[in-house]
Amino acid sequence: MSGTGVRGMVRSPFVLIVGAVLTWFIAAFLVWPNINVLIATFFPDGSFSGRAAEKLFSSQRAMKALGNSFLLAVALSITVNVVGVFIVLVTHYFRIKGSRILFLGYASTFIYGGIVLAAGYKFIYGDKGIVTSLMVKVFPGMDPGWFSGFFAVLVVMTFATTTNHMLFVANALKGIDYQTIEAARNLGASTWTILRRIVLPMLKPTLFAVTILSFLTGLGALSAPQVLGGRDFQTITPMILTFTNSPTSRDLAALLAVILGLATILMLAVMSRLEKGGTYFSVSKVSSALQKQDITSPVANAVVHAVAYLLFAVYTLPVVLIVLYSFADGAAIQTGQLAFGSLTLENYQRVLTQPSGLRPFIVSVVYSALAAVIAVGGLLFVARLLQKYKNWVASVFEYLLHIPWILPSALLALGLIISYDHPNPLVGGAVLTGTTVILLIAFVTVKIPFTLRMLKASFASVNSSLEEAAAIMGAKTLYVFRRVLLPLVLPAAAAITALNFNSLLDDYDTAIFLAHPLVQPLGLVIKANTDGAEGVDGVANTFVYTVLLMVITGVTMYLVYGRSSRGKSKKKRLPAVPPAAPVPGPGLPGAPLAGEEAAQTAAPVR
Amino acid sequence: MRTLKTLAAAAVAVTLLAGCGGGSTPPAASGEASSAPAGGSGDTLVVYTNSNGEGRGEWWTAKAAEAGFTIEIVGAGGADATNKLIAEKNNPIADVAFGLNNMYFSQVQAEDALEPYEPAWAGQVDKELGDGETYWPLVKQAILLGYNSDKISKDSAPQDWTDLWTKDEFKDRYERVTGLGTATAQLVFAGILSRYQDDSGDLGVSDEGWQQVEQYFQNGSPAVAKTDLFARIASGEVDMGQMPSSIIAEREKSFKVNVETVIPSVGVPLAVEQIALVKGTEKKEQAQKFIDWFGSAEVQGAFAKQFNSMPVNKDAAAQANPEVVDFFADLKQQDIDWDFVQENMGAWVEKIELEYMT
Incomplete structure (x- = not known):
């Protein structure tokens, strides 16, 4: 039997091939470019100086902003889990009236994020917002600026980043064996006990993975603090971005990024430790699909319904307003005055009739799709091996694959340029700068950590006895992988692919440095139309692009994820799927989903 | 079926991964473009600029085509374009860069990424505004302090930046920046700090100078992301700003809203957009012809007319909007030691970000 030690590992040809490709990829695209850029940053004249650390640690502002980022990261890890688990249970576990509608509302975070999302919340709760105006009428004494600072940032980011819960935790929930729940009920366990002792423990690997992502999102928070943080709650990311852009201060940016990166790795280590040793799959021989549960207590039932619909309103209002405002003129958007009579199609006309036309959209769609598929396709093998072999070699590989989480994407891009602007033996003597390949490499690279985390979590909930059974019956490694394991992780893999795709669509930070001049992706066009002088058209264009991206990401999620989780997959997958498979529960809408904010989780700095 | 499809997808993905690994197979994304370095592709000139927004990029592409130049404009913010030019200096992709101001171009020049070239129109511009060797001036832009003239009369308006924090009536009524990433913000500080040049002070600026910066940040109302200063003036949140x-x-x-601008007695800092030839371009001759065309009086005049800009080319000024020309004719330019500013700006930005921004 194949052991999980290093020796067992090197005996398998499958492992050796994947290992060789992986080693080359990591060396060429993760380690070498980033070592180059870090050396250029910290040893500008060949000698190291402690200047960066000295400057940073003596700066009150930097320390406070860094502290705020950590505070937000820790707080988000908790609040996102609370809200995320609640909405997953409401839509997938409990019998709630109108859960399909609720699902669509909660899924709205999948298709947008960033600065526009923060602006959307400001339209509602900001000092001139709709809700605030209403409340001031009821309580004349209240402060119209109540929605700002840490509290506001935490609230907005909590509701904005439940995407991963809705996709992955919900998916893991569907894989729970209903028989264990029934058995517990027959033994007299209450709804609460079943939830706490059976359901939540089974979700642990996924919960750990999404917790890391929430932590990372908090550390990298950029737009919500800028829009809602006010004077007292600014985070470190804006400073990192400013310093990255200034050659003489780049060492400060790199040091800050490394500090955030190390914190992330530490979090990763803690979570891996917690995850170790558990059994996260159904051990019963004949398991059955999850059925929705009634909440027995009428009071609890009413409360859960009320909270669920309140959250629904919180989730959907900003989207509705953003879509409305995208038809208003820029001045109205910025002064927060919306008149229904003044909504026109002018903004859309201006954006869509540019000479560049649809080309940037197509370029971005092709690049993002390729990168998303390559990242997920390649890492399927890697995640599987890392999940199976738990030894030091595997750990080293795993941590190396998280390098893109450590550095801001601008630095990753600069590293690729300085490493491959001359013939380099690592890539067969080719020059990569100025080619169309280099951006694809960067896109794949930045998506690796997120993809790996989520894939590994989904492999962890696969029952290993299935694989053993197949092996005993004579199936080869690849056959087992293809026919037994792959179908089980496919829903998660599809969701990850779609999220990766969505998050790369409007990328600017990487593309600005690496795009081929004749094949420019959407991010650059958006930037040209929305940036610099934040004039009237600029802001209106931002809203239009956000809505257009919502449409693309919504369609993507529908095609990739929504359709496949409809009845169709049930029939087709059943023969190959063992009992504990994530068969969607009855009555689940295959909603169009997409994840924009998840994009932000994939890199500490965006 | 579904499994099969996904397997096919995975197989394609793996093949592609292997393919791009070799560095030789271009991905489908390359489309009609070749995967060869852009420097060698056809006759298209690759032009970097930070001045392509609001239809300017399209305007230039169309005009260049009329004159027989095929250009591809790559837009990026000033700092991004600068970093990109510097990062690519070993294997340049751009042929020409324009729109960056003298501070940005001097950084690129310091990294030896520009090729000296004297354009045909060099005699029609004030050489002092460029470096007289590699980058040449095109368009002037004044960096001003503006105030809401519906609310504040000319007599009660501030007379200089320093009034904002020394006079109580302006405290918290002016917008202050929350980052020094933009050229405009850097020029405002160049204008303030260079008044306090002192070789014995920190980074060449006296303590008094740094106190001004501290006061500026303490007494201003922080800018709000994605909300224009003019929107804030319209809603009455603030009355003035850069x-x-x-x-x-x-x-x-x-x-x-109606806005008037303040002309301090020391004058106003000018940002001057420039054009330069990129070192190592394979289309040197063509790029030089393009620069000759680009900065000529006729072309700059047409641009000024279209986009209300102030051309540096003296012969082009005739075509520019007369109001703009008059404004600049009356404008007193602040005498700034640009060598001093360029040498220190990076360190100033760092110090301000770390110590004074609250």
Whole structure:
């Protein structure tokens, strides 16, 4: 039997091939470019100086902003889990009236994020917002600026980043064996006990993975603090971005990024430790699909319904307003005055009739799709091996694959340029700068950590006895992988692919440095139309692009994820799927989903 | 079926991974473009600029085509374009860069990424505005302090930046920046700090100078992301702030406010957009012809007319909007030691970000 030690590992040809490709990829695209850029940053004249650390640690502002980022990261890890688990249970576990509608509302975070999302919340709760105006009428004494600072940032980011819960935790929930729940009920366990002792423990690997992502999102928070943080709650990311852009201060940016990166790795280590040793799959021989549960207590039932619909309103209002405002003129958007009579199609006309036309959209769609598929396709093998072999070699590989989480994407891009602007033996003597390949490499690279985390979590909930059974019956490694394991992780893999795709669509930070001049992706066009002088058209264009991206990401999620989780997959997958498979529960809408904010989780700095 | 499809997808993905690994197979994304370095592709000139927004990029592409130049404009913010030019100096992709101001171009020049070239129109511009060797001036932009003239009369308006924090009536009524990433913000500080040049002070600036910076940040109302200064003026949140001259007319109209500008007795800092030939371009001759065409009086005049800019080319000024020309004719330019500013700006930005921004 194949052991999980290093020796067992090197005996398998499958492992050796994947290992060789992986080693080359990591060396060429993760380690070498980033070592180059870090050396250029910290040893500008060949000698190291402690200047960066000295400057940073003596700066009150930097320390406070860094502290705020950590505070937000820790707080988000908790609040996102609370809200995320609640909405997953409401839509997938409990019998709630109108859960399909609720699902669509909660899924709205999948298709947008960033600065526009923060602006959307400001339209509602900001000092001139709709809700605030209403409340001031009821309580004349209240402060119209109540929605700002840490509290506001935490609230907005909590509701904005439940995407991963809705996709992955919900998916893991569907894989729970209903028989264990029934058995517990027959033994007299209450709804609460079943939830706490059976359901939540089974979700642990996924919960750990999404917790890391929430932590990372908090550390990298950029737009919500800028829009809602006010004077007292600014985070470190804006400073990192400013310093990255200034050659003489780049060492400060790199040091800050490394500090955030190390914190992330530490979090990763803690979570891996917690995850170790558990059994996260159904051990019963004949398991059955999850059925929705009634909440027995009428009071609890009413409360859960009320909270669920309140959250629904919180989730959907900003989207509705953003879509409305995208038809208003820029001045109205910025002064927060919306008149229904003044909504026109002018903004859309201006954006869509540019000479560049649809080309940037197509370029971005092709690049993002390729990168998303390559990242997920390649890492399927890697995640599987890392999940199976738990030894030091595997750990080293795993941590190396998280390098893109450590550095801001601008630095990753600069590293690729300085490493491959001359013939380099690592890539067969080719020059990569100025080619169309280099951006694809960067896109794949930045998506690796997120993809790996989520894939590994989904492999962890696969029952290993299935694989053993197949092996005993004579199936080869690849056959087992293809026919037994792959179908089980496919829903998660599809969701990850779609999220990766969505998050790369409007990328600017990487593309600005690496795009081929004749094949420019959407991010650059958006930037040209929305940036610099934040004039009237600029802001209106931002809203239009956000809505257009919502449409693309919504369609993507529908095609990739929504359709496949409809009845169709049930029939087709059943023969190959063992009992504990994530068969969607009855009555689940295959909603169009997409994840924009998840994009932000994939890199500490965006 | 579904499994099969996914397997096929995975197989394609793996093949592609292997393919791009070799560095030789271009991905489908390359489309009609070749995967060869852009420097060698056809006759298209690759032009970097930070001045392509609001239809300017399209305007230039169309005009260049009329004159027989095929150009591909790559837009990026000033700092991004600068970093990109520097990062690519070993294997340049751009042939020409324009629109960056003298501070940005001097950084690129310091990294030896520009090729000296004297354009045909060099005699029609004030050489002092460029470096007289590699980058050459095109368009002037004044960096101004503007105030809401519906609310504040000329007599009660501030006379200089320093009034904002020394006079109580302006405290918290002016917008202050929350980052020094933009050229406009850097030029405002160049204008303030260079008044306090002192070789014995920190980074060449006296303690008094740094106190001004500290006061500026303590007494201003922080800018709000994605909310224009003019929007804040319109809603009464603030009454004044920094603004480049070219945007004022259009913003006044959009936000229905009236703004007057302050001309301090020391004068106003000017940002001058430039053009330069990129070192190592394979299309040197063609790029030089393009620069000759680009900065010529006729072309700069047409651009000024279209986009309300102030051309540096003396012969082009005739075609520019007379109001703009008059404004600049009356404008007193602040005498700034640009060598001093360029040498220190990076360190100033760092110090301000770390110590004074609250």
